Amino acid sequence: METVSIRNPGMYWDIAANIHFPPDFSAQRRYPAVVSNHPIGSCKEQTSGNVYGAALARAGFVVIVPDASFQGGSGGEPRWIEDPEQRVKDYRDVIDYTQSLPYIDPDRIGILGICGGGGYSIKATIIDKRIKALVSITGVNFGRLMREGFSNFDPVEALEGMATQRTAENGGAEERINVFLPTSVEDGKAAGIADIDVLEATDYYRNRCPAEGSGTRMLVSHAAPAIAWDAFAFSETLLTQPMMVVFGDKPGGFGAYRDGMEIYGRAASKKKELVVVEGWSHYDLYDNPTPTGIALNRIIPFLKQHLGETAVSHLTAAAE
Template sequence: MIKKENVTFPVRELNDLEMKGQLFFPADFDSTKKHPAIVVNHPTSSDFNQTSGKIYATKLAQHGWLALAYDSPYQGQSAGEPHNSEIPFARTVGVIAAIDFLDTLDYVDHDKIGAMGICGGGGFTLNAAKIDKRIKAVAGVAPANVGMVYRETFGPNNDALIDTLNDMAQQRTAEAQGAAIKHIPVLPASQEDRIKAGITDVDIEQAIDYYLTPRGNDQYAPNQFVYTSLAFDFGYDPLALADKLATQPLELIVGDIPGSFASYRFAYEYYDRAATQDKELTVFSNTTHYDLYDQPEATDKAVTKLDEFFTAKL
């Protein structure tokens, strides 16, 4: 039986902003020994009560790993205002702060720390690993480049993207002068709204089924973003400098059914770009992005692959 412990730790790059998370302990945990550990980063618009903690950290602990799942700055139960902002720098230093926290624990083997993330959390974790070499092995499950996703969503062409940035600039000015913070929904509120909007993409359809139904809904993931925060994502690309800085052992896991979140495309791009020669791209057949969030067959296979990878590299 695994044990969970609530934890709190600061992000020094964000003026010691307080992050909340949970440590997942394997059944045979012994606090007098040194244990390798894995940081688990949640998807965009998510929190650790969902797939990162409920599925991946739990299953990794069942495989014998000490795992840390947490809520990123400005999201979930972690601090940060305006809340529900999606800021790539904050998401990246959140991974690094989680490793800072592990470095304070006597029972962690500080030379054997790995990191992984799901969806956007996968991209942010890969981004962190480029600059934090305490991460000795890194993995992404259905990893997404949210910069590319939001650029393509809001700017089907460059003029549209610049128009959106101009609108965000005007909104930010209004908020600086006292207007209310503008939030926008991450997803249509229902499948009916999706259909009315003419959206047929499999990732959006399954995201609604995951996030907005009892299957995955959580009070700390309210299906909204601070509108102006997405401007930071427009300028974000985890592929940048991967050919120079992505040097750790790398595992990328995706399904072969592509959608607008483009994890299939990004995984191939990152695999090709990464500087390391110690890398693997694992593609599960007949598997979607959201199958890798919580569907038993897909997640069991993913965790088995992660266990093999981290065992070999840590």
């Protein structure tokens, strides 16, 4: 694995990314690539990298796993901004970088995203036809979630609060950062939280896979754009690439089951597959070997079908 810094054009900061290489990697060959994108509040060292990135690399792909701008190892100030449009721009900048690598076939790049990263990957695929295949794993339309559960189903009031907070910070007040999760599962239950997604997210981020770059938080004064954003807009006409949608059949408050069914139905893709992993939840698909194994047994053949296998590079073939 190699950690790289990718220039974010016009933004004055770099995107940090890990590159996972296949076994017996050779820079003299041309590989299909997958950009693997982490959930909201996560980082490249967690499920997008250590589970899906690592598995896809073992299967023969070069996998680039970025941190979002303002988060993890990537630059950008202030910290902990969650801006959907910036996240989609990050992905496109990472694709620019990926296409520049001599060992990557620039016409065989796919994208994979988990949770909010799945929704962002869907939007990136809608607008960027360099992406030849899409995999959404327990994907969530973050705009829809912000308008609903994350704003207590009152998005206008939430926008008013964000405006007030931004005005206060411009006047010198301290930043207000919302932490998405309780400090422990026990504290969450004691506070009356019963939702499977919140409790299992807490277990994942606090116990199963803590990581320094994982924030699980959001700067309130810069959150307004997410409320007016929609990951699925124009999918009926513009989302045409091969697509696989993966989620568990245990629904939770973040809405991956609902969003997965919606985008599968709406997408214009002629080649699309729905994978419902029966008996498992949103966060089981982050790191539990059984459901992630079920998912990968479908994802890997899908990506190989649509991105192809490793090939001898043109330069190597000419030399031979």
